[in-house]
Amino acid sequence: MKYKGFKIGNIETKLPLILGGMGIGVSGWKLASAITNNDGIGVLSGVNLGYREDDFYTNTFEANKRAIIKEIKKAKEESNNGVIGINFMVAMNRYKEYVRIAVEAGIDIIISGAGLPLELPEESKGYDTKLIPIASSAKAARIITKVWDKKYSKIPDAVVIEGDKAGGHLGFKKKDLIDENFDFEKVLKETRLVLEKYENKYGRKIPIIAAGGIYSKEDVENIMKIGYDGVQMSTRFVTTEECDADFNFKNEFLNSKKEDINIMDSPVGLPGRAIDNEFLKNVEEGVKPKIIKCVDCIKNCNYKDTKFCISQALINSVKGNIDEGLVFAGENAYKSKKMEKVKDIIEELFY
Numbered sequence: 628m629k630y631k632g633f634k635i636g637n638i639e640t641k642l643p644l645i646l647g648g649m650g651i652g653v654s655g656w657k658l659a660s661a662i663t664n665n666d667g668i669g670v671l672s673g674v675n676l677g678y679r680e681d682d683f684y685t686n687t688f689e690a691n692k693r694a695i696i697k698e699i700k701k702a703k704e705e706s707n708n709g710v711i712g713i714n715f716m717v718a719m720n721r722y723k724e725y726v727r728i729a730v731e732a733g734i735d736i737i738i739s740g741a742g743l744p745l746e747l748p749e750e751s752k753g754y755d756t757k758l759i760p761i762a763s764s765a766k767a768a769r770i771i772t773k774v775w776d777k778k779y780s781k782i783p784d785a786v787v788i789e790g791d792k793a794g795g796h797l798g799f800k801k802k803d804l805i806d807e808n809f810d811f812e813k814v815l816k817e818t819r820l821v822l823e824k825y826e827n828k829y830g831r832k833i834p835i836i837a838a839g840g841i842y843s844k845e846d847v848e849n850i851m852k853i854g855y856d857g858v859q860m861s862t863r864f865v866t867t868e869e870c871d872a873d874f875n876f877k878n879e880f881l882n883s884k885k886e887d888i889n890i891m892d893s894p895v896g897l898p899g900r901a902i903d904n905e906f907l908k909n910v911e912e913g914v915k916p917k918i919i920k921c922v923d924c925i926k927n928c929n930y931k932d933t934k935f936c937i938s939q940a941l942i943n944s945v946k947g948n949i950d951e952g953l954v955f956a957g958e959n960a961y962k963s964k965k966m967e968k969v970k971d972i973i974e975e976l977f978y
């Protein structure tokens with residue numbers, strides 16, 4: 628093995644790899660357990676996990692709650708009780724309740740971004756769940772750590788630094804995505820400086836994990852050489868047999884070209900990276916797809932004004948209805964040329 632793992636509290640990873648949570652339903656129990664079974668950390672997406680439940684549109688919260696508990700149980704079972712994480716977006720309504728449900732269901736790690744997870748320690752009180760915030764800058768990492776230290780006498784168990792090549796919602800303003808080139812080395816140095824004070828105070832290291840655009844063996848090597856403790860990867864694992872999305876979703880990755888992967892305005896109020904398709908073209912031309920039913924998922928979304936319903940669009944795509952769906956993807960999705968097995972990718976990248 629080429630690399631060492633890292634420590635998330637008392638959890639020691641074998642490989643320096645975390646799967647990036649992919650909503651809605653793209654990283655479910657199959658992909659998460661496959662990553663854990665191959666020595667990485669498998670991560671479920673916690674966003675609207677109840678989308679397959681019969682009562683999703685009539686009883687959304689209960690459907691999501693049931694599905695979160697089921698997916699965690701299944702991922703743990705299929706990985707022989709291995710370490711499993713779940714990703715929750717701060718921008719979600721009922722965020723705190725969902726976090727609590729996952730914690731009580733025995734999740735090992737909560738990873739949280741799309742906003743600053745300032746109150747995350749509150750929701751996991753009384754449990755030894757490991758907490759990992761996602762930040763896009765040293766400034767964001769500093770604010771989160773400062774608040775956790777002051778309010779909860781706690782520091783993050785690791786920090787994910789997500790750069791501008793990631794898929795899904797991005798923690799950058801649209802103009803910064805075009806103007807600046809994210810510099811992983813610079814942000815790592817700044818973040819280490821910010822975290823040092825807290826590492827000294829608590830007597831333990833906070834691993835810093837890089838995310839966004841890490842696709843090949845060379846990408847992993849470069850990131851580890853700079854001094855990151857690990858990588859969080861998503862896009863590379865979409866075109867796997869184990870990924871929970873419908874084959875049509877994976878096929879969009881396989882057929883995409885570099886110029887098809889672009890930034891769109893998400894109703895969440897953040898820019899998002901997705902593959903251009905019929906759905907996005909229609910939305911851009913002002914066609915508003917009929918909303919089946921608002922499930923009140925996002926804090927900032929107003930269903931009357933929104934250009935489209937993000938949940939409906941993501942549910943369509945994960946189920947394979949691509950023409951009416953939004954296909955989130957990282958900048959390197961066009962590099963996907965064939966379906967792979969999780970095990971083979973991990974062997975190629977880390978051994």
Ligand SMILES: Cc1cc2nc3c(=O)[nH]c(=O)nc-3n(C[C@H](O)[C@H](O)[C@H](O)COP(=O)(O)O)c2cc1C
Pocket residue numbers: 646647648649650651653672674714715716739740741761789792793794795796838839840841859860861862863954955956957958959
């Ligand atoms: C299809 C897709 C869905 C995603 N959904 C989420 C999400 O629900 N929450 C989140 O924090 N990040 C989400 N992300 C971002 C990933 O977790 C990850 O940090 C990022 O994509 C890493 O970059 P990479 O895809 O280039 O490896 C998503 C990414 C993709 C490709």
